Amino acid sequence: MMNNVIFPAEWHKQSGVQLTWPHIDTDWYDMLEEVENCFLQIAKEVAERETLLVVAPNIEAVRQKLSDFSVKMENVLLVEMHTNDTWARDHGGITVFVDGAPVVCDFQFNGWGLKFASNLDNMITSNLFEFGVFNAKYKNLLSFAFEGGSIESDGKGTLMTTSECLLSPNRNGGMSKEEIENFLKVHLGAQRVLWINNGYLAGDDTDSHVDTLARFCDECTIAYVKCDDRNDEHFEALQRMECDIKSFRMRNGEPYRLIELPMAECVLDEIDDRLPATYANFLIMNEVVLMPSYGSAKDEVAKNQLQKAFPGREIISIDCRPLIRQHGSLHCVTMQYPEGVINNELI
Secondary structure: OOOOEEOOOOOOOEEEEEEEOOOOOOOOHHHHHHHHHHHHHHHHHHHOOOEEEEEEOOHHHHHHHHHHOOOOHHHEEEEEOOOOOOOHHHHOOEEEEEOOEEEEEEEEOOHHHHOOOOOOHHHHHHHHHHOOOEOOEEEEEEEEEOOHHHEEEOOOOEEEEEHHHHOOHHHHOOOOHHHHHHHHHHHHOOOEEEEEOOOOOOOOOOOOOHHHOEEEEEOOEEEEEEOOOOOOOOHHHHHHHHHHHHHOEOOOOOEOEEEEEEOOOOOEOOOOOEOOOOOOOOEEOOOEEEEEEOOOOHHHHHHHHHHHHOOOOEEEEEEOHHHHOOOOOOHHHEEEEEOOOEOHHHO
């Protein structure tokens, strides 16, 4: 265990947020305008407050769209490169502090267990370093398949994850649970790992990423998806997940403060398969929390619950119905970087 490694919580002061922009060669090709409008709304909220780092194969086209949408362009850093898709949470670099200095870790992104092409996205972080985007050291961890959406940190050495994802045989199948825990201790400074062994979302491609189910809101608070409808297919699994979370204890032995997020209304695709709508997929920023919404009455319920978790931050809703069409949501398309990490001199 390396106590000099700290994996900051999402609420740690940020320099900016990365978006990897959708384009015609992604799975968004048949709904590009619709999904770009969602990205533009996220971009506008980010750039109002922090640096917006945009990765795209044609930055001039994106620059024009951002400008036309009245995005605060003096806070936008555009970097041109080829990409497979848009899920920055999972192909983006993960920042830790080693002896107080920022280090961006570049893990292997293998398309959530070899489900989708990821060869270009797997090079994004190293390419960003070549462009001089980060004021940080680079750490090559490409031998370990790992995604940002699979892990939550309280910034104090406690990590929360799901066993279904981290123990997936298509990621690091040769490693035992103990070996993976040891890896997290060495490279992410984990002093303990809270394992969620139950819970899933229909339509989710990630093998139950924790950021779709349960989130740290501060060192003492966990927000999680609760299902009260016995007729919902998720009811039993999410009841068991709730038991997992209620069994967790803080370092002082006390239970966490728990905030229930409603199970989102059922949203179906064109062939009546359920899409993974979830209110847990929010993004914590310096001043606000961006929350996914889905055009239902439950949006306001979720917003009120998140306000309890973040009394000092404004909760801003973004309609993410386009994002769930490709089986992700707001947190999935963003990656935050701590204060000082993004090189703003490039803007």
